[in-house]
Amino acid sequence: xxxxxxxxxxDRKKNRFHFDRHTPEYRHQFESVTQEMxxxxxxxxxxxxxGHWVAAGNREVFELARSAEYLSNDHDVNNERRGYKGIxxxxxxxxxxxxxxLEMDPPEQRQYRQTLNxxxxxxxxxxxxxxVEKLVRACLDEKIETGQIDFVDDLxxxxxxxxxxxxxxxxxxxxxxxxxxxxxxxxxxxxxxxMPRVRQxxxxxxxDMFAQLAAIKGNPRPGLxxxxxxxxxxxxxxxxxxxxxxxxxxxxxxxxxxTALTAHALEWLSEHPEQRERLSRERDTLxxxxxxxxxxxxxxxxxxxxxxxxxxxxxxVQFKEGExxxxxxxxxxxxPSVFDxxxxxxxxxxxxxxxxxxxxxxxxxxxxVARMVFKHMVTAVLDRMPGYQCDPAGAVHYxxxxxxxxxxxxxxxxxxxxxxxxxxxxxxxxxxxxxxxxRLAEPVTVRxxxxxxxx
Amino acid sequence: MxxxxxxxxxxxxxxxxxxxxxxxxxxxxxGHSSPISEDVPADQEAQVAEAVRSCPEQxxxxx
Numbered sequence: 001x002x003x004x005x006x007x008x009x010x011d012r013k014k015n016r017f018h019f020d021r022h023t024p025e026y027r028h029q030f031e032s033v034t035q036e037m038x039x040x041x042x043x044x045x046x047x048x049x050x051g052h053w054v055a056a057g058n059r060e061v062f063e064l065a066r067s068a069e070y071l072s073n074d075h076d077v078n079n080e081r082r083g084y085k086g087i088x089x090x091x092x093x094x095x096x097x098x099x100x101x102l103e104m105d106p107p108e109q110r111q112y113r114q115t116l117n118x119x120x121x122x123x124x125x126x127x128x129x130x131x132v133e134k135l136v137r138a139c140l141d142e143k144i145e146t147g148q149i150d151f152v153d154d155l156x157x158x159x160x161x162x163x164x165x166x167x168x169x170x171x172x173x174x175x176x177x178x179x180x181x182x183x184x185x186x187x188x189x190x191x192x193x194x195m196p197r198v199r200q201x202x203x204x205x206x207x208d209m210f211a212q213l214a215a216i217k218g219n220p221r222p223g224l225x226x227x228x229x230x231x232x233x234x235x236x237x238x239x240x241x242x243x244x245x246x247x248x249x250x251x252x253x254x255x256x257x258x259t260a261l262t263a264h265a266l267e268w269l270s271e272h273p274e275q276r277e278r279l280s281r282e283r284d285t286l287x288x289x290x291x292x293x294x295x296x297x298x299x300x301x302x303x304x305x306x307x308x309x310x311x312x313x314x315x316x317v318q319f320k321e322g323e324x325x326x327x328x329x330x331x332x333x334x335x336p337s338v339f340d341x342x343x344x345x346x347x348x349x350x351x352x353x354x355x356x357x358x359x360x361x362x363x364x365x366x367x368x369v370a371r372m373v374f375k376h377m378v379t380a381v382l383d384r385m386p387g388y389q390c391d392p393a394g395a396v397h398y399x400x401x402x403x404x405x406x407x408x409x410x411x412x413x414x415x416x417x418x419x420x421x422x423x424x425x426x427x428x429x430x431x432x433x434x435x436x437x438x439r440l441a442e443p444v445t446v447r448x449x450x451x452x453x454x455x
Numbered sequence: 456m457x458x459x460x461x462x463x464x465x466x467x468x469x470x471x472x473x474x475x476x477x478x479x480x481x482x483x484x485x486g487h488s489s490p491i492s493e494d495v496p497a498d499q500e501a502q503v504a505e506a507v508r509s510c511p512e513q514x515x516x517x518x
Contacts, residue, residue, distance in 0.1 A: 066512070114485075121486040122469055288473050292509075351508035353470075359511055363466040368486065444483055 012318045015041035019054045022402035031343050034331045043317045049090040052324035058335035060315040061327050065359035072309040075103035084307040100249030108233050115231050118443035119224050125368040130451040135159045136380045138427035147416040152409050156262040160373050164254035169223020169441050170212050172428045181205045182255045186404045209247050223441035258370045260300040260406035262377050270390035280382040290347040296354035297345050302330035302405050329355040385414035456495040457518050460488050464514035475502035
């Protein structure tokens with residue numbers, strides 16, 4: 001690009017849109033905002049949060065996300081490189097910690113992913129299916145005789161959290177230290193009077209994470225933390241703070257997102273009982289496309305920030321080094337140029353190349369876990385509570401969808417049934433013994449067999 | 456019909472193997488896809504075409 005061709009800022013940024021995804025209005029007007037941006041300014045400049053670009057069109061998001069040579073995920077918390085701010089806009093003020101390899105660039109990012117992939121590949125994840133089945137069964141057994149359940153508190157919050165800890169190598173009974181603080185940190189507004197309690201919970205969680213890392217370094221047991229304890233990045237052992245950032249990424253990515261997807265899907269199915277019966281009846285062919293459709297429509301992690309790392313022109317827009325960019329997976333998923341009737345749920349949708357797990361080198365490393373856990377939870381509810389009815393008055397959606405498009409509560413009633421097995425605490429004890437004895441959390445390169453659970 | 460997966464583009468989204476499990480296999484360690492055989496059996500052509508349409512990275516090509 002020659003100097004003459006570089007446009008002045010007023011021209012580069014001529015497509016402007018006041019974009020504030022942290023307001024409740026954005027959640028309520030999501031469809032109209034998306035339509036307007038895609039029609040008028042699929043890449044727009046917004047003055048909010050210090051000024052940043054917003055990509056809303058599917059083609060534009062696709063091109064940008066895959067231009068790794070011009071984009072950086074780096075979060076340079078100690079100001080040792082170029083001072084980039086990572087994937088959150090605005091930068092959170094509370095904790096100065098790099099968000100694991102999602103806030104790194106290659107080669108470090110690649111080295112971390114290569115270390116963790118053998119724990120999270122489709123082959124690795126399918127080994128855990130019997131564990132997930134037992135956890136889901138126990139969660140439903142806790143409520144099946146009462147005819148009442150909160151699908152968030154009693155199911156969708158619980159299973160992803162316990163499974164994530166099991167894969168990490170953290171004792172399963174610790175799940176309560178992690179579960180509520182992770183969700184509360186997402187759904188609590190920064191100015192809430194509840195914030196001190198939320199911060200305290202987070203501190204407790206970080207203390208336990210640090211204790212687990214230290215324990216596993218001294219006395220190895222299999223799991224993702226063991227891989228981190230032994231990892232070499234650019235030939236060196238990373239500092240503990242960096243490893244804690246990776247652990248926090250795994251926990252943050254593993255907990256609230258699958259919860260959000262499951263809650264929204266169960267709510268939609270309650271509102272569409274004929275579609276629910278159809279999904280249950282035709283699950284052999286419909287469960288896979290329906291899962292992708294719920295992912296597209298309810299996109300739990302609605303976007304990611306980036307920093308432009310070199311002057312460039314992409315999708316017809318000139319970007320300058322250092323500028324911030326928001327890639328909206330959620331808006332790209334509603335682009336009518338790619339998806340027919342984008343604002344409708346079509347369980348059998350074809351050609352569904354949604355962006356809900358991101359695109360390019362940072363594709364969600366837990367995507368295989370998310371799909372597997374989601375499918376187990378939904379089908380178990382369809383089998384054991386087939387006519388459930390969600391209570392719209394009790395459903396609590398996250399006030400904003402700036403970070404996670406999630407739900408806090410989803411109460412429902414159903415025809416009571418019989419328990420099939422032990423309750424959650426006893427099941428957790430059984431599964432802990434299985435994890436320890438069969439070394440389930442080894443990478444797939446070490447252990448290939450599925451978990452075997454006798455009762 | 457012949458099918459290729461661009462290994463530089465594939466990021467392991469796994470949709471192709473979900474849609475056409477007889478045609479695509481996933482690496483055990485990173486889940487990245489490759490065709491079991493470059494030649495697509497006649498009874499799999501529709502599934503492969505759907506896999507091409509569904510790939511988030513547009514990494515699959517047919518000829």
